[in-house]
Amino acid sequence: xxxxxxxxxxxxxxxxxxxxxxxxxxxxxxxxxxxxxxxxxxxxxxxxxxxxxxxxxxxxxxxxxxxxxxxxxxxxxxxxxxxxxxxxxxxxxxxxxxxxxxxxxxxxxxxxxxxxxxxxxxxxxxxxxxxxxxxxxxxxxxxxxxxxxxxxxxxxxxxxxxxxxxxxxxxxxxxxxxxxxxxxxxxxxxxxxxxxxxxxxxxxxxxxxxxxxxxxxxxxxxxxxxxxxxxxxxxxxxxxxxxxxxxxxxxxx
Amino acid sequence: xxxxxxxxxxxxxxxxxxxxxxxxxxxxxxxxxxxxxxxxxxxxxxxxxxxxxxxxxxxxxxxxxxxxxxxxxxxxxxxxxxxxxxxxxxxxxxxxxxxxxxxxxxxxxxxxxxxxxxxxxxxxxxxx
Numbered sequence: 369x370x371x372x373x374x375x376x377x378x379x380x381x382x383x384x385x386x387x388x389x390x391x392x393x394x395x396x397x398x399x400x401x402x403x404x405x406x407x408x409x410x411x412x413x414x415x416x417x418x419x420x421x422x423x424x425x426x427x428x429x430x431x432x433x434x435x436x437x438x439x440x441x442x443x444x445x446x447x448x449x450x451x452x453x454x455x456x457x458x459x460x461x462x463x464x465x466x467x468x469x470x471x472x473x474x475x476x477x478x479x480x481x482x483x484x485x486x487x488x489x490x491x492x493x494x495x496x497x498x499x500x501x502x503x504x505x506x507x508x509x510x511x512x513x514x515x516x517x518x519x520x521x522x523x524x525x526x527x528x529x530x531x532x533x534x535x536x537x538x539x540x541x542x543x544x545x546x547x548x549x550x551x552x553x554x555x556x557x558x559x560x561x562x563x564x565x566x567x568x569x570x571x572x573x574x575x576x577x578x579x580x581x582x583x584x585x586x587x588x589x590x591x592x593x594x595x596x597x598x599x600x601x602x603x604x605x606x607x608x609x610x611x612x613x614x615x616x617x618x619x620x621x
Numbered sequence: 622x623x624x625x626x627x628x629x630x631x632x633x634x635x636x637x638x639x640x641x642x643x644x645x646x647x648x649x650x651x652x653x654x655x656x657x658x659x660x661x662x663x664x665x666x667x668x669x670x671x672x673x674x675x676x677x678x679x680x681x682x683x684x685x686x687x688x689x690x691x692x693x694x695x696x697x698x699x700x701x702x703x704x705x706x707x708x709x710x711x712x713x714x715x716x717x718x719x720x721x722x723x724x725x726x727x728x729x730x731x732x733x734x735x736x737x738x739x740x741x742x743x744x745x746x747x748x749x
Binding site for chain 2: 400483517598601603617
């Protein structure tokens with residue numbers, strides 16, 4: 369069975385990429401899809417938000433890249449929840465260094481993850497780091513869809529165009545951008561409202577790309593800190609992501 | 622936590638969504654796929670990135686553009702050769718899809734299938 373490949377990416381840091389990755393991955397898993405979340409952010413936040421630390425895993429993404437004795441993909445994957453597996457990383461700098469040596473960044477991720485073809489995942493999701501790196505180049509050349517969380521504040525909104533430049537640089541289509549999620553929205557502030565309106569104006573020709581905003585909630589942060597997803601932690605916080613999850617299903621499933 | 626059992630409450634929402642909206646949606650998409658062009662590619666949305674068609678043998682799918690019936694052979698589950706070396710060669714997208722499809726059907730990895738293909742070609746091709 370084929371699987372959908374999704375990158376959660378934004379070239380700006382702190383916009384909620386890992387939070388979004390974890391919540392959507394677990395949400396899809398709860399909808400009975402089999403999901404693999406690949407943590408390729410140097411901070412390992414996806415793994416942490418799912419309750420895993422470095423002590424919990426030995427083999428990681430980097431071990432798949434060993435040219436002499438590559439690890440088996442199945443040995444690097446850990447089961448995080450029902451229907452949800454996690455492929456952690458612990459050495460993003462070295463992964464980048466290895467990828468710098470690759471002459472074909474456009475196919476390298478497919479080669480590293482070739483065993484996925486024989487697994488039964490419905491979704492493979494990448495939690496990407498913020499910078500333009502070789503890892504992100506390789507991910508973007510591999511995936512079918514981009515979901516981009518954007519913090520609803522002026523610097524993040526101004527930076528939305530960066531991903532389009534990035535894709536252009538890689539000679540990839542901007543149509544990969546499937547959903548943009550206004551994140552950490554605070555309806556009480558004029559600043560937030562103003563920035564949300566800017567986003568709506570920017571995408572007025574393609575309103576379907578923009579989801580409803582995810583409101584800033586302390587419970588979302590608390591859940592991550594507790595190693596739980598919002599669906600395990602709080603009903604109202606879960607509702608924030610449930611509405612976005614439905615959009616993911618509508619657009620991608 | 623804000624409520625007594627938020628996980629249970631959230632699970633009920635998932636169940637409701639699964640039972641009503643998602644089931645209906647997937648069924649609808651499934652019907653559309655079979656009505657449109659029979660391109661049941663095994664992907665959830667039916668318009669994914671492979672050309673897998675779940676209607677029989679591997680060869681009938683791969684060679685459906687050709688009227689001439691190709692030589693067929695069975696893929697056994699024999700053990701892989703232990704010694705391997707890594708090489709990078711170029712391959713057309715269409716052939717890559719065929720390889721993916723063969724891998725799915727046979728349960729063999731793609732390197733193994735390439736090995737079989739090369740062996741077959743080596744044994745059967747006449748080089749001028």
